[in-house]
Amino acid sequence: MPQITHSKIDSQYANRRVLITGGLGFIGSSLALRLAAAGAQVTAVDSLIPEYGGNLQNIAPAKDKVRVNIADVRDRFSMRYLVRDHEFLFNLAGQTSHLDSMKDPFTDLDINASAQLSILESCREYNPGIEVVFASTRQLYGRPLYLPVDEKHPIKPVDVNGVNKLAGEQYHILYHDVYGLKTRVLRLTNTYGPRMRIKDARQTFLGIWIKQVLTGQSFEVWGGAQLRDFNYVDDVVDALLLAAGSPATVGETYNLGHQEKVSLIQLAETLIQVAGEGKFEIREFPAERKRIDIGDYYSDFGKFASATGWQPQTDLQAGLERSLKFFRLSLAHYL
Amino acid sequence: MPQITHSKIDSQYANRRVLITGGLGFIGSSLALRLAAAGAQVTAVDSLIPEYGGNLQNIAPAKDKVRVNIADVRDRFSMRYLVRDHEFLFNLAGQTSHLDSMKDPFTDLDINASAQLSILESCREYNPGIEVVFASTRQLYGRPLYLPVDEKHPIKPVDVNGVNKLAGEQYHILYHDVYGLKTRVLRLTNTYGPRMRIKDARQTFLGIWIKQVLTGQSFEVWGGAQLRDFNYVDDVVDALLLAAGSPATVGETYNLGHQEKVSLIQLAETLIQVAGEGKFEIREFPAERKRIDIGDYYSDFGKFASATGWQPQTDLQAGLERSLKFFRLSLAHYL
Numbered sequence: 001m002p003q004i005t006h007s008k009i010d011s012q013y014a015n016r017r018v019l020i021t022g023g024l025g026f027i028g029s030s031l032a033l034r035l036a037a038a039g040a041q042v043t044a045v046d047s048l049i050p051e052y053g054g055n056l057q058n059i060a061p062a063k064d065k066v067r068v069n070i071a072d073v074r075d076r077f078s079m080r081y082l083v084r085d086h087e088f089l090f091n092l093a094g095q096t097s098h099l100d101s102m103k104d105p106f107t108d109l110d111i112n113a114s115a116q117l118s119i120l121e122s123c124r125e126y127n128p129g130i131e132v133v134f135a136s137t138r139q140l141y142g143r144p145l146y147l148p149v150d151e152k153h154p155i156k157p158v159d160v161n162g163v164n165k166l167a168g169e170q171y172h173i174l175y176h177d178v179y180g181l182k183t184r185v186l187r188l189t190n191t192y193g194p195r196m197r198i199k200d201a202r203q204t205f206l207g208i209w210i211k212q213v214l215t216g217q218s219f220e221v222w223g224g225a226q227l228r229d230f231n232y233v234d235d236v237v238d239a240l241l242l243a244a245g246s247p248a249t250v251g252e253t254y255n256l257g258h259q260e261k262v263s264l265i266q267l268a269e270t271l272i273q274v275a276g277e278g279k280f281e282i283r284e285f286p287a288e289r290k291r292i293d294i295g296d297y298y299s300d301f302g303k304f305a306s307a308t309g310w311q312p313q314t315d316l317q318a319g320l321e322r323s324l325k326f327f328r329l330s331l332a333h334y335l
Numbered sequence: 336m337p338q339i340t341h342s343k344i345d346s347q348y349a350n351r352r353v354l355i356t357g358g359l360g361f362i363g364s365s366l367a368l369r370l371a372a373a374g375a376q377v378t379a380v381d382s383l384i385p386e387y388g389g390n391l392q393n394i395a396p397a398k399d400k401v402r403v404n405i406a407d408v409r410d411r412f413s414m415r416y417l418v419r420d421h422e423f424l425f426n427l428a429g430q431t432s433h434l435d436s437m438k439d440p441f442t443d444l445d446i447n448a449s450a451q452l453s454i455l456e457s458c459r460e461y462n463p464g465i466e467v468v469f470a471s472t473r474q475l476y477g478r479p480l481y482l483p484v485d486e487k488h489p490i491k492p493v494d495v496n497g498v499n500k501l502a503g504e505q506y507h508i509l510y511h512d513v514y515g516l517k518t519r520v521l522r523l524t525n526t527y528g529p530r531m532r533i534k535d536a537r538q539t540f541l542g543i544w545i546k547q548v549l550t551g552q553s554f555e556v557w558g559g560a561q562l563r564d565f566n567y568v569d570d571v572v573d574a575l576l577l578a579a580g581s582p583a584t585v586g587e588t589y590n591l592g593h594q595e596k597v598s599l600i601q602l603a604e605t606l607i608q609v610a611g612e613g614k615f616e617i618r619e620f621p622a623e624r625k626r627i628d629i630g631d632y633y634s635d636f637g638k639f640a641s642a643t644g645w646q647p648q649t650d651l652q653a654g655l656e657r658s659l660k661f662f663r664l665s666l667a668h669y670l
Contacts (some may be wrong), residue, residue, distance in 0.1 A: 051575070100515070104498070105452050105456065106449070106452065106453070109448065109449060109452060113444065113448065113502065114441070114444060114449075117440050117441065117444060117495070118441070121440065133491065150462070154487070155490065155507065157505055158512070158513075159513070160452070160506070160509065163502050163505040163506055163509060164502065165502070165503070166502070166505070167448065167498050167499065167502045170492055170498040170501070171498055174492065174493070174494070174498060178437070178493075178494070239595075280384070285489075
């Protein structure tokens with residue numbers, strides 16, 4: 001399959017009206033910047049809840065080009081208005097912390113399930129032709145029964161977040177099957193890059209590792225032998241744009257993933273080598289997290305590659321270099 | 336395996352404190368009557384929403400033995416109190432209408448998912464030793480990929496009800512896996528018998544067929560060739576009691592089902608033959624239901640049979656005879 005180029009992907013979004021929920025978050029803002037550069041008319045919806053990923057600094061480079069609308073996806077009335085008059089909806093808002101989902105399962109349910117249902121109801125009623133991409137998570141596979149994990153792998157959430165994200169994505173597929181909405185679901189694996197949350201581990205452990213390295217502190221690796229795959233954010237943005245622009249993906253669910261599989265210790269060593277500084281300690285997996293530990297995980301993303309030609313373009317070394325470069329320049333905004 | 340007898344099942348519930356949500360409904364009241372006869376101390380919780388299955392008449396034969404508590408499972412405060420001081424919880428309250436779940440998806444979500452989460456949170460906090468059985472549905476398998484459908488069959492809900500019931504059952508299993516709650520899930524197939532809702536098709540089409548036969552009206556069979564399995568309610572009560580009383584079932588999900596598979600036309604003919612009256616017309620499947628039609632369905636219930644020795648004892652002919660006898664004697668209370 002010929003390689004897909006950025007310019008080819010981006011050209012179809014020039015002058016198009018695009019709504020992004022979670023648009024000030026890590027992935028949402030990366031998508032907003034890319035779309036703004038491609039000439040799209042972007043509205044970024046975000047509630048800027050301090051514990052979540054939204055950060056106004058994230059869209060600073062395009063603050064005159066991206067329309068920011070502060071609203072929570074749980075606010076049915078605002079969402080009902082906002083979904084109108086857009087041609088694309090990238091539905092990225094979510095509660096992503098697994099520990100938070102266990103401590104406050106109702107908030108997780110409201111954001112990851114109820115709000116998704118109300119967004120879909122709004123689309124059905126007011127904008128049934130909108131192209132929708134929902135960002136889901138590989139977390140809902142639970143502990144893998146086989147590797148790499150494809151979309152046929154049984155679902156077995158290991159936390160409340162997984163149950164609710166599953167409901168959220170199932171509503172999306174159901175509203176396609178029953179009402180003909182143009183929805184598709186991407187199940188993201190670990191995603192990293194500029195604009196990720198690094199002040200704590202709420203979004204990913206890699207965030208806090210980067211912070212510790214850049215602030216001269218040692219970071220902790222829990223376990224260490226577990227294999228994972230990691231997508232650099234630009235590759236995920238490619239995937240989102242390809243999915244929304246490809247009619248054949250409607251009603252389907254796809255894994256993202258990466259060819260490279262690395263253990264957490266390899267990841268830690270690569271990070272330190274790229275940074276030219278830093279150190280880490282290996283710890284036993286903490287008891288309260290052990291219950292939701294899933295062992296090795298990496299994806300089979302062949303279904304999405306076949307449907308759209310997508311391939312991750314960025315290897316771990318290059319992705320970490322770009323991430324560290326970004327955070328060194330703008331660390332103060334992310335601590 | 337030796338056949339399990341009623342008296343053997345029932346003896347372990349003498350003097351035990353049992354809470355039943357949906358306890359005035361079709362299956363809940365049948366369970367309450369059986370437990371009251373076995374000498375259990377039964378509390379039946381029900382909101383008596385007119386569109387649902389609750390009916391005070393259902394527990395009339397034991398109205399001095401069953402404690403009735405009117406409360407809605409969405410009422411977190413009441414449930415928080417009610418789960419205490421009980422040894423068993425049969426969690427049967429639910430919104431069961433597939434069409435209603437599409438017309439009002441939020442109510443379905445509140446009852447079938449949110450309320451389940453809050454019941455489990457209450458158990459975790461106030462009564463972590465309680466034995467819990469959650470009644471789920473075969474609906475969440477969607478259109479079968481193979482027959483008979485076992486528990487490994489992929490999940491693909493065809494309506495909002497299926498998405499929410501799945502979340503409800505996944506919370507139950509998760510609260511076992513993470514917190515050690517003694518939960519198990521039974522996925523019921525079509526259940527019928529005395530005390531079912533017959534005034535409309537909200538609970539099952541067979542309800543309205545029975546009403547039409549007993550009131551001298553013709554009933555409609557949609558399609559007709561679809562195969563189904565049917566459980567008589569007493570067999571489902573056996574299953575619930577066996578599940579709650581069997582430590583080995585904790586954390587597991589089981590199908591119920593029946594050896595007999597009948598087409599809807601065979602079912603209609605058997606009903607008329609047993610009733611000695613009645614007629615029906617075959618109709619094309621209505622367009623608005625076609626989207627959620629699942630074709631043939633019947634269960635493999637071998638996993639539950641192996642775990643508990645359960646086997647359905649009542650064939651369709653005998654079950655329909657008992658059902659018609661019941662409704663002929665008390666029709667006025669069910670119209």
